[in-house]
Amino acid sequence: MAYGVVETAVLLGVSPDTVRAWIKSGRLEARRAGSRSASKLLIASEALESFLAGLERASQANLAEV
Numbered sequence: 001m002a003y004g005v006v007e008t009a010v011l012l013g014v015s016p017d018t019v020r021a022w023i024k025s026g027r028l029e030a031r032r033a034g035s036r037s038a039s040k041l042l043i044a045s046e047a048l049e050s051f052l053a054g055l056e057r058a059s060q061a062n063l064a065e066v
Contacts, residue, residue: 002042005030011048019043027051 005023009016020041022028029047032039 001045002033003045003048005041005043008043008048022051027054
């Protein structure tokens with residue numbers, strides 16, 4: 001399964017611009033689907049799970065420092 005930018009933003013409780021920034025920075029993997037004029041960024045469920053696992057590890061590491 002794959003999610004669009006807006007769907008991913010809703011799931012994570014952030015803005016679509018934040019999701020696009022994560023994609024642009026390489027933190028969240030996405031691929032383009034469709035023709036050049038109507039392409040859409042898609043985030044695979046595996047990529048989203050990996051991203052969330054990374055956030056959880058970072059959060060736990062920050063808590064360990066406190």
